[in-house]
Amino acid sequence: MSESSRVQLKKILVSRYAYLVKRLERGTGSKDGATEALHETWLRLENANVAAPVANADAYILGMANHVAIDQHRSERRHRHEEDVDALLELPDELADPERIVAARLKVETLKGILRGLTPRRRAILLAARVDGQLNREIAERFGISLRLVESELSAAMKYCLEHMHELGDPHAGSRSGPRKF
The missing domain is CATH 1.10.10.10 (Winged helix-like DNA-binding domain superfamily/Winged helix DNA-binding domain)
Known part of the structure; x- marks a missing residue:
């Protein structure tokens, strides 16, 4: 992605931040999840590699943020599962008297x-x-x-x-x- 496209997408992300959060909030289920996804999207825009100019910046940013949110959800679910297993292993076995x-x-x-x-x-x-x-x-x-x-x-x-x-x-x-x- 050219430097000018990156700068333009970042400007759009900043100027339309509230709108983008509301749109993402429906998919993530929480405002915190939406803001985290947009912050990560901001960071990923720095390394994005798209040769053609972006026709619909909102759609591009939302698509990228949706992918970020899915990745975050999977990661949290994996970590939550590991934490649940660890917690269960710590429980005393009541049947082992x-x-x-x-x-x-x-x-x-x-x-x-x-x-x-x-x-x-x-x-x-x-x-x-x-x-x-x-x-x-x-x-x-x-x-x-x-x-x-x-x-x-x-x-x-x-x-x-x-x-x-x-x-x-x-x-x-x-x-x-x-x-x-x-």
């Missing part, structure tokens, strides 16, 4: 014992589905069996585990929720 930890470990050991009571294929199908999150179709291919047989084995394995957990007094034994993709 020693009593709950011991109870959870005991439940895992109990479930391991129940799983040992399953046939090897049934146990492998259950673990592939519920732990590894494999699709029934993938399990059928892996074991060289029909999809129907996978569904049957998985259902039988779940029923077996739920019944044994219930017998051992687990109050959540009726729950079948878990990560599954069919």
Whole structure:
């Protein structure tokens, strides 16, 4: 961009500043965001590189300021997300009291014992589905069996585990929720 074009655009930005802020305020949602975008636009005009003369200075400045506002929004969102993650990592884990930890470990050991009571294929199908999150179709291919047989084995394995957990007094034994993709 020629020096005269830069000077002219800067003069227009200064003379029409209030109008440009109002126009940008609609897009940014705040007057502060609009003024920040225009200030950054002023700085970017110094390095702008446009060979042809600018026909509509307002449109050029507003377009440039809109791009600046979008960049600022993305940057703030990224930083805000990082700050949120840092804040969440600082929160104490209310569920990590020693009593709950011991109870959870005991439940895992109990479930391991129940799983040992399953046939090897049934146990492998259950673990592939519920732990590894494999699709029934993938399990059928892996074991060289029909999809129907996978569904049957998985259902039988779940029923077996739920019944044994219930017998051992687990109050959540009726729950079948878990990560599954069919």
